[in-house]
Amino acid sequence: MTKLSFFHQKRKDEAVRTGVEVDSDLVLERFVPGDGENDSALVWYIDVRCTTESAIEADAETVRSFFLDLAGPIGSGLRSAAEDLRAGLDADLWPIRRPIQSMPRGVHGEIVCSAMRRVTDGELSRVLQNLADVWAVTLTQLPEVVAPLD
Amino acid sequence: MPRRLFDTNFLIGHWRRFPEDTRERTPDAMREWARELIGLHGTKLICTPVLIEMFAGTTNAKELELHRAYLGEFDVIDGRKLPASVWDSALRLAQHVPSNSSIKRRHLGDCLIRSVADHFHCEVLTGDKAMRRLPR
Numbered sequence: 634m635t636k637l638s639f640f641h642q643k644r645k646d647e648a649v650r651t652g653v654e655v656d657s658d659l660v661l662e663r664f665v666p667g668d669g670e671n672d673s674a675l676v677w678y679i680d681v682r683c684t685t686e687s688a689i690e691a692d693a694e695t696v697r698s699f700f701l702d703l704a705g706p707i708g709s710g711l712r713s714a715a716e717d718l719r720a721g722l723d724a725d726l727w728p729i730r731r732p733i734q735s736m737p738r739g740v741h742g743e744i745v746c747s748a749m750r751r752v753t754d755g756e757l758s759r760v761l762q763n764l765a766d767v768w769a770v771t772l773t774q775l776p777e778v779v780a781p782l783d
Numbered sequence: 784m785p786r787r788l789f790d791t792n793f794l795i796g797h798w799r800r801f802p803e804d805t806r807e808r809t810p811d812a813m814r815e816w817a818r819e820l821i822g823l824h825g826t827k828l829i830c831t832p833v834l835i836e837m838f839a840g841t842t843n844a845k846e847l848e849l850h851r852a853y854l855g856e857f858d859v860i861d862g863r864k865l866p867a868s869v870w871d872s873a874l875r876l877a878q879h880v881p882s883n884s885s886i887k888r889r890h891l892g893d894c895l896i897r898s899v900a901d902h903f904h905c906e907v908l909t910g911d912k913a914m915r916r917l918p919r
Contacts, residue, residue, distance in 0.1 A: 638825060642787065644906050650786055659786070664904070670879075673900040674909045675787060680825050728823060745825065749910055 635689040639700055641764060641771075642678035646671055651775060653700065655691040661775040677748035677757055679764060681707055686739040693777035700772050706735045707742065711765035714744045718758035788828035788860060789820075790896050790909045791836040798853065810852035817856035824908060829857045831865060832895040860903050865895075872898035 641651045647667030653660055681700070689699060700707070710733035717731065728747030736742055748757050764771065797820050806812055821827040837854055841847045861869070873894040900907045 640786070640825070642906055650904075650906060652786065662786075671901070673897055673905065673907050675906045678787065678906075682825060730823075745823075747824070 635685050635687070637683045637685070637689060637696060637699060639681040639772075640678060641680075641760075643676045643760075644672060645669075645674040645676055651771065652778075653696050653772075653775065655689060655696055658691045659778050660691055660693045660696050661772075662778050663775050675749060677752050677760065678746065679711075679757075679761060680745040681710075681733075681742060682745060683733075683736075683740060683742040685741075697772055697775070701769060703733075703736065703740070703742070704768050704772075706733050707744075708765045708768050709734065710742070710744045711761045711768070714746065715758045715761035715765065718761065719755065786904060787824070787826050787906045787908050788830060788896075788900060788903075789824075789826070789833065789857070790907050791833045791892055792910055793908050794820075794829070794833065794837060795840070796910070808849055810848060813849045813853040814856055817853045821856060826908070827856065827858045828860045828905065829854070830861050830896055830899040831859055831863050832892050832899065834859060834863075836892045860905065861899050865899065866902065869895070869898045869902050872901060 652662035733742035
């Protein structure tokens with residue numbers, strides 16, 4: 634079984650980090666610095682966590698393709714989570730977790746998102762919706778992580 | 784792990800929310816409690832200052848044993864070796880007096896945790912995540 638995680642998170646200083654890991658190996662990552670004073674405290678995060686019964690190589694392009702191929706169900710999952718937040722959920726604790734429907738056989742996934750204080754459901758809902766809208770572009774533009782030379 | 788680590792306040796909040804009305808605090812139960820948190824937030828990263836602050840809050844041998852069980856489930860990102868650059872960064876944070884006078888004093892743990900996070904390109908999960916969601 635292989636675990637693949639896409640994460641997208643915003644810091645208090647407005648910086649945003651987006652990346653993909655395979656079994657804890659970081660293979661894709663983009664960090665956009667904020668313009669305020671450096672503050673690494675998280676404001677919110679969104680994870681798309683997947684497991685697949687087949688082995689997936691921790692290779693940047695393989696992993697990118699994996700997530701791009703799942704754009705349909707993941708996009709629907711993100712929009713559904715956005716809608717839940719917009720409508721107001723019964724549960725009132727973070728994080729919220731939503732299974733991703735209509736995944737291929739042998740692949741499972743969930744959307745997990747959480748926010749710190751001062752972030753409203755409406756704000757995070759908009760972030761989820763936007764991520765769904767730009768999913769393919771976001772994945773395509775994520776730089777490969779280059780391992781440092783020993 | 785996604786690039787985020789738990790700070791001390793976060794873990795203290797989680798530790799306190801252990802459902803003592805239905806479960807007894809035992810080492811196994813606390814290990815399981817920690818694994819639940821790790822599964823929820825998708826990371827098991829902490830740093831040495833968090834370890835120290837958590838242990839420093841214990842008041843008896845039983846509590847220490849439970850903390851050891853709980854904290855043993857996490858990975859210490861710095862491997863208990865803080866480079867000089869982390870100390871320098873923590874010193875800078877400690878000496879930074881914000882222009883906003885309402886901001887509280889800086890604490891040793893916070894300065895170190897933020898500096899470790901920066902060094903390892905991580906973000907900090909801070910505060911009590913049982914915090915209730917804000918309506919729209």
